[in-house]
Amino acid sequence: MLAGELMCGICGKLNFNREKFVESALIRRMMDMIQHRGPDGHGEFLSGPVGLGHRRLSIIDLDTGKQPMSNEDGTVWVVYNGEIYNFQELRIELEGRGHQFKSTTDTEVIVHLYEELGDQCVTRFRGMFAFALWDERRKHLLLARDRVGVKPLYYTNTGKSLLFASEIKSLLVDSDVERRVNLRAIDRFLTYYYLPGNETLFESIFKLEPGHYLSVQDGQISVHQYWNLRFEIPSRPRRFDEAVDVLQTLLSRTVKDHMISDVPVGVLLSGGVDSTGVLSHAVQHTDKPIHTFTMGFSGANFQDERPYAKVASQKFGTVHHEISMSADDFRDFLPKYAWHMEEPVCEPPAIALYFVSRLARESSVKVLLSGEGGDEAFAGYQTYRNLLILEKLKSAFGPAKGVLRLGFQALGYTGWKRIGNYASLVNPTLAEYYLSRTATPYTPFNQYKPELYNEDMSAFLDDQASGDISRRLFEQMNSQALLNRMLYVDTKTWLPDDLLVKADKMTMATSVELRVPLLDYRVLEFAASLPLHYKANGWELKRILKAALVKSVPQEILNRKKTGFPVPYDSWMRKDMKDFVSDTMLAINAASDLYFCKEAIANLLQAHQQGKGCSKEVFSLLVFELWHRQFVSASLQSFESAR
Structure with missing residues (x-):
């Protein structure tokens, strides 16, 4: 039995007036706008006031996985984007309760589990998903998004109807959807360089947040949270060596789940620990050649990750592919970048991801694995270490904090900008330091932003708190240690609203599916249950993850300084x-x-x-x-x- 099914795009509309029918022409136009997400086929379901649309990118069950899909009697219909990795166990359970399946896809599990549990079915799924389900008997619409936010889902309430789609552009083809710009969101974007939370740059369009589901019953819309990351360390935590063994087993199982496909699978190599670690497990779970892909940049004196990626490729015997991007490539793609991202996210590496994903597609690879998420789960960013050390220094200096601040400022002048930013704050809260890492008013933008807005914008933005989202999340975690607070905020903001939106939009722009094994929620929950020093210990970051990979990842990769993906x-x-x-x-x-x-x-x-x-x-x-x-x-x- 096969697991998983396909990546795709979904869309639909529900009229609150049951006498007003949804037109097929509108659903088809909505589907056409996201054709790149599913070039292999399309399907629609229309029933009076509701219409569902689906674009298909075939990965698994190429013959019987067409959507929309229903239960046995056609009273429950679903359109779905994603992979449910525990669907086999769920299917066995559901067959034991008398449900009959007509395909080998994970899609059918959604409709049958809904019949058993209603909206709470979302709590049983392990994977990455966004789906819309229509219950014909109850006249009930359910929208749901996976725990971490790997797959996107947008919606809008026009007052007469609710529309939803995998991408914003699909919603905008309906003339009832206004394109009024969310002025508050402009300032928030220029604070974070992405848009955290449920808002978009359109006043009337929202993101369904990760770990949430939305239901519509009798015209009433309600949004519920069904999962949250909790940092609960057992009173008797495992010894470090025992935890390493558990993590090795967990990583192996998770990567194995993400490997299942009827089409070739590849791995994106950044030359770093996380992607190489994913590759080290991937080669253990297939007898087929694995393709690896990496990117370099044309021009002199640019940092190049390709030598490290080649080291990994040679060690694991992959079919390796490289591509180089030039300034002209970068410039010419920018309009399409804005088109596919749909919101102005400041993420230049996303453009590199598009080109390397296109290379994969041209190499007949439809599925890519990525190492995304290791830093947020296991504390891989230098910022975590910096703040932990700075807070210890502040405690040690006590009354002499003024002297310490002068020292920090001196370091800032020498190029240690993040420490300099921190020093510029007067009695900073931890939430303010979180913002000071990248956001205005702590970056060079501080010199220009007060003068940037015209009179109308300045008047509107008076007393608007652009950084309130991260501050609120920090406050929710007041009882937690500093490291866990930072990990929580990044998992709720930076990860889904910057890194994962980039990962989804750029790969789907090339009709390629991206899978992120390190963001399986079991991995996140395991990491959250670990003692702090298992993750960050002094100058050492991602301590336990590196220990779990020490025998498989080449030492020159394991011990190299973290660089990210340095697009010049x-x-x-x-x-x-x-x-x-x-x-x-x-x-x-x-x-x-x-x-x-x-x-x-x-x-x-x-x-x-x-x-x-x-x-x-x-x-x-x-x-x-x-x-x-x-x-x-x-x-x-x-x-x-x-x-």
Whole structure:
């Protein structure tokens, strides 16, 4: 029996007036907007006031996995995007209760488990998913999203109907959906460089948050949380060596689950510990060749991850593929980046992900495994270590904190910007330090943001708290240790609303499925149950994960300094793309003129050219301009033709 089914796109509409029927033409237009998510086929279900649409990318059960799919008597229908990795166990349980299956897909498990448990069926699924289920008898709509937020799901309430889709652009084809810009969200985006929480840049469109489900009954919409990450360390935790053994077994099982496919599977190699660790387990669970993919950059003096990726490829005997991206490639793709991301996320590595995913698709690989999530689960970011050390120093200095602050400021001037940012805060709370890592007003944007907005925006934004989301999450975790508080906030914000939205949108833009074994919720819950020093101990980060991989990951990878994925966009924007950036952002009647002062933008560009930092700020405003042109300024006709 096969596990899993397919990646795809879903969409639909429910009219609150049961006498008003959903038109097939609308569902088809919604499906057409997300054709890239499922080029292998489509299907729809229409029943009076409800319509469901599905675009199909075949991965498993290529013949019998068509959607929408129903139960035996056609009273429960589902459209679904994702993989449910424990579906075999659930199927055995459901067959024991008399349910009959007509396919080998995980999709059918959803409808039958719903028949048993109603909306609470979501609590039993292990995997990545977004689905919409219609109960014909109860006239009940259920939308659900996986625990971590690997797969996206958006919705809007027009007052007359509720619409939902895997991507925002699918919602916008309905003329009842307004494109009114969420002004508060602009400021939040320029604070975080992405949009945490349930808001989007459209006032009327929302994200269904990870670990939540939405139900509609008799026109009443309610949203419920069914999962939250909890840091509960047992009173008698496992010894470190025992915990390492448990983690090794858990990683092996999780990667094995993510390997099941009827099409070739590949691994994205970044040259780091997490992706190499995933590969080390993947090769143990297949007798087929594994393809690996990595990216480099054209030009001199750019950091190159390819040598490390090649080390991993040679050790594990993969079929290795490399691609190089140039400044021209980066620039030319930016309009499509804005189109596919749908919100102006400041994530230049996403563009590299698109190109390497396209290479995989051209190599006939439809499924890619990634090491995403290891840092958030096991404390891999240097920021965690820095704040832990700084807090210890503050406690040690006691009354002499003023001297310590001067020392931190001196380090800031020498290039230790994050420590310098922290030093600039007066009696900072931990939540404020969280913001100081990347967000304004603690980055170089601090010098320009007060002058950036025009009068109308400035008046509107008075007393608006752009950083309230992370502050609220920190407060919810007040009883927890500092490290766990940071891990929790990143798992609830940075991970789903930046890293995972990038991972989904860029791979699906190339019709490739991305799987993230390290974000199986069992892995996250295991990591959350560990003593703090198993994760971060002094200068050592991801201690237990590295211990679990020490025998399989090459030492030059295991011991190298963490670099992330260093796309040289700062250099490109100052040199190769200088005219493009300036012409776009300072254009006559630029879309950003509605919100920003052109003189302030010109000053920001000048500071960037002078090497004063600001690359994230410039990139953020650049993609905002491109986003606005396509999603707000464009006519409906040009909007739909852009796909």
